[in-house]
Amino acid sequence: MIDLARGLALLVGFFLFGGFLHRVGVPIPGGVLGLLLLYVALTTGLVPLAWLQRAADLLLRHMVLLFVPLTVGLMDLGHVLSRQAVALTASLVVSFLAVLLTTGLLARWLVAGLPADAEAGE
Amino acid sequence: MSVLDAMRHPAFSIAFTVLCYATALALHRRWRWISPIVAACVPIVALLLAAGIPYADYNRGGDLLTWWLGPATVALAVPMYRNGRRLRRSLPRLLLVVCAGAVVGMTTAGVTAGLLGAPISVVMSAVPKSVTTPIAVEVARELGGIPQITVALVILAGVLGATFGTAILTLFRVREDRAVGVAIGSASHGIGTASLVRRSELQAAVSSWAMAASGVVTSLLAALLALLLRHARL
Incomplete structure (x- = not known):
């Protein structure tokens, strides 16, 4: 329980600090700033991974709950969705295929020479 | 305070959303083809429409859940x-x-x-x-x-x-x-x-x-x- 509380407090703290930096003029969204700062803190050993493990797992595992309210909001957007249905569907499918194939084919070519077995285990 | 007023309260939005999510997860574990996000949203939309509650009212509570997407970003x-x-x-x-x-x-x-x-x-x-x-x-x-x-x-x-x-x-x-x-x-x-x-x-x-x-x-x-x-x- 202490573990979870400490982890959540750290995540909220980094988020609020990121939001503060965003408000004073850094053009990157607060959550992403918090992510980058926490990544640096983990890499430098300032914050041990063990402090965050449980809280991060909890938030990421139940992330669907967090975007239920926004998804419910689609009920008010029926007119936009029906008018833009073709544009949205085409944009979704074209962009999905473009990203999947660009990254997949580029990665196949780039990592071809690098052995994967070195990275198979922790 | 009438039942309808209570249903517009942010605490009700949050409680009902969590309940629907938990139910949707249980359904998804039993029948894998059920999408948790769709199964969680359907009863909420149905209730809002049936009770005539505007989305903006529901979302006063909903926003408190959406806020946690920020710490979830950091958790990545x-x-x-x-x-x-x-x-x-x-x-x-x-x-x-x-x-x-x-x-x-x-x-x-x-x-x-x-x-x-x-x-x-x-x-x-x-x-x-x-x-x-x-x-x-x-x-x-x-x-x-x-x-x-x-x-x-x-x-x-x-x-x-x-x-x-x-x-x-x-x-x-x-x-x-x-x-x-x-x-x-x-x-x-x-x-x-x-x-x-x-x-x-x-x-x-x-x-x-x-x-x-x-x-x-x-x-x-x-x-x-x-x-x-x-x-x-x-």
Whole structure:
């Protein structure tokens, strides 16, 4: 329980600090700033991974709950969705295929020479 | 206070949303084809319509849940660090791949929607559609998109990848674990990553790293785009 509380407090703290930096003029969204700062803190050993493990797992595992309210909001957007249905569907499918194939084919070519077995285990 | 007033209270929104989510998860565990997000939203929409509660009233409580997407974004640092550490050797090349994917994803989504006549708010809702929900929502807000539309596109991009992703990659002879992982993570974020967990541990690890990395890269590119747009208007 202490573990979870400490982890959540750290995540909220980094988020609020990121939001503060965003408000004073850094053009990157607060959550992403918090992510980058926490990544640096983990890499430098300032914050041990063990402090965050449980809280991060909890938030990421139940992330669907967090975007239920926004998804419910689609009920008010029926007119936009029906008018833009073709544009949205085409944009979704074209962009999905473009990203999947660009990254997949580029990665196949780039990592071809690098052995994967070195990275198979922790 | 009437029952209807009580139902407009933020605490009711939160409690009912959590209840619907828990029920949806239980249904999903029993019948895998049921999507947790759809099963959670249907009873909420039905209740709001039946009781005549406006979305804005429901969302006073809903916003308190949405707020936690911020700390959830920060939490992505954990899988990014944990999985990035074991990919030391191929990390620089994979990062290059993720950057290419982010540029291609943002431009193809925006340009396709724009060419088909979508207004600028809808175009900007589509731009971040490849990345994980919490980051996509932040990016959509920065660019002047509609977060609700972004969420719907993000979920669908995830479902497309989870359902057809590996089959399409196999068709193009992409089978190498790291290549599959980085492609699914870039195109279909968490939902795609979850579909890899039972296939290959390495694929899932790379995918989980790629979804966080591509979220970061996309938001950096979007910040640049927002600056350019502001500049162009002045």
